[in-house]
Amino acid sequence: MTTEKSENKERIGVYVCHCGSNIAGIVDVQDVAEWAGRDLAERGVVVSRDYKFMCSSLGQELIEKDIQEEGLTRVVVAACSPHLHEATFRTACSRAGLNPYLCELVSIREQVSWVHTDKEAATEKSKAVLSGGVERVIHHEPLEPLHVPIHPATLVVGGGISGIQAALEIADAGFPVYMVEREPSIGGHMAQFDKTFPTLDCSACILTPKMVSVGNHPNINLFTWSEVEKVDGYVGNFTVTIRKKARYIKTELCTGCGICQEKCPKKLIDDVYEAGLGYRKAVYTPFPQAVPKYPVIDRENCTFFQKGTCKVCQKFCPTDAIDFEQEDELITVQVGNIILATGFDLFDPRKVSQYGYGRLANVFSSLEFERLTNAAGPTNGNIVLRDGVTTPRAVGIIHCVGSRDRNFNNYCSVICCMQSLKFAHLVHERTGATVYNFYIDMRTAYKEYDEFYQRILEEGTLFVRGKVAEVTGAARSPGEEGRLIIQVEDTLAGKQRRIPVDMVILSAALQPRYDAKEVAHKFGISCSANGWYIEKHPKLDPVATMTEGIFIAGCVQGPKDIPTSVSQGAAAAARILGRIQQKEIALEPVRASVDQDKCSGCRICNSMCPFNAIIFHEDRMVTEVNPALCQGCGTCIAACPAGAISGTGFSDQQILAQIEGLLMVNFEHARVAELG
Amino acid sequence: MTENFEPVIIGFTCNWCSYRAADLAGTARIKYPPNVRLIRMMCSGRLDPSFVMKAFSEGADGVLITGCHPGECHYLEQNYKALRRFLLMRRTLAQFGIEPGRVKLVWASAAEGVRLANEISKIVEEVRALGPLNWPKWKDNGVHKIALHELEEV
Amino acid sequence: MSANGKPKFAMYWAASCGGCEIAVLNIGEKILDFDANFEVVFWPVAMDAKYKDVEAMPDQSILLTLWNGGIRNKENEEIAHLLRRKSQILVAFGSCATEGCIPGLANFSSTEEIFHAAYDSISSENPEKLRPQYRTQMPEGEISIPEFYPTLRTLDQVVKVDYYMPGCPPESHQIASVIDLVIQVLQGKATLPPAGSVIGAGISTVCDDCPRQRNVKLVKKFTRIQALQNPDPTLCLLEQGVPCNGPATRQGCGALCPQAGAQCIGCYGPAEGVIDYGARLISAFASVIDSTDPDEIEAILDGIPDPAGQFYRFNLAGSLLRAGMKSWSR
């Protein structure tokens, strides 16, 4: 009943890493290692060393040799975060014949040397952290990883260029793909563009063939006008419920002839594909090259659904493909891995009210302008003012609208500089108007990008270095009357300028999808403070997430251009293909289990598990944990009033011992002398 | 004594958010006081009140419990359970005489290295202001050596 | 073995109420078996004996000592050491000895507060406000009474204990079966459980024996049992919002209280392997609260007005923190 420190028979090896000067620059690693060898000897430490780079092959060999020669039964490495090198050291132990889970990695880099400046305090803290690890490792148990089979199918969420690339890579390799797209057609933002920088090739020309491949691919099962409703399970074996929204079109009969759209009497502004600059019908395919070719009936705006009569489309449909009785379908699929490629939303420039978007007619958003230049857009590619006829004589393009601005988004949206240069070129080429680019910094860092900047300079576009202060219609002089005045400090001239133009284009920021957080939660991954999805490692693992089996690609991870989005799609596919080929994956054996003799069947834990891993047996009045469903969070362990539930990897004994160890080393002046 | 007092804080972190926030603080070289010692758990839902009591009884002056923001738990909703346990535990500990300022629950996502560092700095200062807790080392039976006549003098 | 060949038995009470003694006497006919098998050498409640008689016995000469009561003063501590020396098997008997029990609740108070309650409160007739003096000069010389310690300790916090027998008091049928066991061991028919075991109780909790219906628990309100409008006699009390300590309390009593319509108050202490009884209950009760809103949770928790009392009524001295700050801080 008393908590006397347990007798310890283990032989522990301690290894303190210098990490070059990363740790050794602040922590006296030699002192830490010597201290452990001396003061922790009675706790079982038989070997204690410091070494320049523990993760190097020489460092690992050091451990292996000691295990074999000194008969180590436990290993503690004080180095970087376990998220970086836990696997490395476990593998080293394994090679030397020690169960890998008898190794503990404690962080004295991320949690000590990189965050503290006082050498003495950092060294003392390192000792404490190390001592915590030593006490904890005594209670480690040999474990075997859980081997989980990988289902060969993959779910791709989002049918933009990134998702398309990923889906095609996997499907071409011969494995099944389910692609889910919220809109009636795949294609994403790229389908809205006319030209792509810096090569100025036609967006549709390079995208459409890929879209068609997705539509026709025998290995791709395409769900458009659909959303993921629910995700259950875990890596290798996810069960995904897809809501296939009612299209009200019998796709098996529809030929995609377009008569329904022609005849539909209900016309409304298309906020999505046309970015609010054009119209569509209540029954529609967003654009002619849409994949699939079938239209959808937008229930919210359909006259029949709203008022009860109309059915004009049905009357004219030559193949009787209209079906007002359709209902949403829920489809369940099994997949082994998931790629989230849900893209971005455009920042709403109305929030920057000094730029007058929404108040001043001839202020356009970047996406509106894309539609304006698109040959298939509302003006057939004519660049005109909001009146639909007037060609502008002067155009101002404002960079960083909603980007690099603490009032909105503090990040750089990456694509706006190049996009604005592209706009400048298009305005110049098609209207001959004077073009101004207002920028804070020109960022053209990628192959052929700066060359494009040079070309635009040659074309005579005027560049003003300054973040635009305001766009106003309030004229101060006759020359300004009837025009839009861009008020800005030309920072290179050091003067305030008022530049009259006819059209203003706002290069608006890319933002996470409005429902990014909700979707992240659905798939069990995390968002950064800005709302972009967090990758497993920003440099070395940019398409994986911290949740096994969930990958990200494209703008969902952060703003990026088309080449990078495509690369990420392909990269995510490659990661998944590797796993499918392996057929199974080893998982951390962190799981809870119930001692059936101690369980009283009180059922307090029964509401603890969101993964339904806790099962109550009415007949025996005991609870059990299904290890296949358990995710290892440990909430039920903490809840059990009888102490009947225990968990591997993070047991009570391990944590309590670690607390004891952490508190064995104290700041010398911190403790008041013992009472009495 | 109190002037030089350096509190020791035990911090419980969640593998998915706050521990990663601590890693991020490290990677970004954000500085915070060395008084905190972190323990990694899989989830704030793993936090057993006895861990906190253990920490105090072993000499910690404060305990910082961290987890994912409400609605953002890696395990969907376990941080709410941590919240409930924390609130009941704090009431109970107050009856033991442990000031509520010594036990804090804060949310920090994997992206919030700065926030975590700030919260650590905050609790260190708050506990420093409260002074040492000095929970007796019961193992040494120290308290029982107090002779009664000493008590009577008080 | 004594002169008559019977093994020697002792029972001692320290800071306790005497209920444990009654429980032993309450085992019915078994007391005859007991008498047939043991020679009682020291049992201050039942027979006259002097400490010096015990001191005179050879070490390890008493086979079995049942100790009830916590260590509250110097006398308790000295006798604990004495009996430890003289006994082969020392059993912490009853809640006070194992975990502090009600006397241990005084660990939330300062010595002054305890004395005030004992000597100055409404329950004491003490108009001259007399307080006992530890040392008094008499014509014969100085006399003294045992010193009072600032906190109460469990037996195993003072001496090594071989077995623990929980309960306030231990149920008579459990005592009877333990005595049976010891007799069988003496007769070579059984072996003793490993040292340090809890005897006379199960390893699970009260719920294991409770006949009430149980479901998945979600609690919106905690309430005192008296305040329940229509208590359901067949449904789990916790599900009705009554903070019943049964889920965390060691099995052994047969779920007497819940069967009688009252919530378990936890006298059998923590289940096997649990290091802090109160922590288990804090965690369990909080877990089943049906709310995610901090304000609402606080409001629900108001239904447990004295959490420390609720969770540590019996276990305070045996808990991780052992005592409130008032008792030990100076």
Next chain:
Amino acid sequence: MKKYLFYPGCSMESSAHAYAESLSQINDVMDMDLVEIDDWNCCGATEYLGISLVPAYALIGRNLALASKQANGSKTVVASCSACYLNLAKADHYMAERPILGDKVNEALAEGGLNYTPGSLSIRHLLDIMVYDIGLDHIKSKVVKPLTGLRVAPYLGCMVPRPDYYKNWSDHEHPTELDDLLRALGAEVIDFPLKTHCCGGHMTQISPDTAFEMIGRLLTSADTFKADVIATVCPMCQLNLDAYQADAIKYMHAQGRDIQSRFPILFFTQLMGVAFGKDPKTLGFGREFVKATEAMSRIGVETPAEDVQAKPKRKKTTGLPMPVMPGRSGEEE
């Protein structure tokens, strides 16, 4: 009856009499009880802040300290003048943001037996109270004489919507609160693009041409939109646009920029009073330099051309004490 602590500010007692009078007339209609902070002092406008730091904040701090002492249930302090509103908010905000400043201010306040805990009061502008506490529905329900046909340019100036420490306003550039209120009164509200641009502030005293340029810009825009009157929420804006209107037009004219109309500059509370059917004589009409008579008569409201209140009695005018200049003692007194 909603109760608020009220910080009128110096102008309400002098140049903005019309603001004070009209406000006192509509208080009961608005169902609000403005309790003046006892013995408040000047907020220092934009002047004190440019001379010193701690004294400037201590000066404002005294008002906050007095208010919180008097708070008595109401934690909201209402200011009618933009500069006063901003300064009170600023002190509250910065004392918290920069604890060293907060501590020093409190150290100074302690000298007068006072103390202020930043964040303990909520500082709001009168217009904010009207729109968000009293509510447009209530205001609308009290209109008996709608301002139908009166083209009003809503003018807020700078310091009400900016910097907006507490995020009280719909926008920093084009807030709609005043528009909505005037529309509730039945007025025809123009989409005044310069509604939050500067009136020139103290520049009339320092660099008059700078000020006239700014006043001129506002008048030009009001002219473009053919406003009948400009409604303001700030004494300084009112004074600048009203008293210096002729000068500003003259200045603009010299620049070759013509302004056709002349604009009466009215406090929004005056317009509220009219709409609530109060006698214009009691609403401070007639105190303006550019007469409102014609504009108001267009909607059938007769307002006095001259100040109808009794002229202030002239007290002894000799021997006025001169203000003490920094660095000189006040022995003249």
Next chain:
Amino acid sequence: MKAQPVNPNDPNPNLRFLEEVSAKTAGVSRLEMCIQCGTCGGSCPSAEDMDHTPRGLFALIRAGMREEALRSNTPWVCVSCYHCVVRCPQDVHITDVMYTLKSMAIQSGLYSDSPSHKINKAAAGFSSTFIGNVNEYGRSWEVGLATVHALKHFPLRAPSMAPMALGLWAKSRLNITPKRIKGIDQLKAIIAKANTLEVS
């Protein structure tokens, strides 16, 4: 969050000017965060009359060009409209920095030693007169203020101010006598104490 000081071990005094300005500013100035985008200079309604745009002035401060910065008329022409403050993408407390520069310019005497000294002196004088009034009465007093100020800085215009003042008085918009608050002694004590506590 406050930015870290630039290397305190570097003896170059120019490096310290920005920190000094920051330290003397109410709130957290965030001046270190300026990215020279020019939002402030573009937004300023009185930029035309400034010798440096606010952005330009901040560049001078960062360069440690103390004298040139404190001689500038920019802070004195600033009308405290806060357009730059709400638009600044880096949340620099520009208006408050202007106040700091004014007080530093007065303290160093540099405000009157500049090509634009006329406007600087007029503005500084107006402020001094104003606060003199407030220190004495606890309230501002427009007659005293306007008269003293006009006589001092615009002697030629002063006569034309008279009809304006008269107009205001006639419309009951001017108090001829100053009002003094009851707690003037308390206020004076507070201000006197505050004067000893300046943040450096």
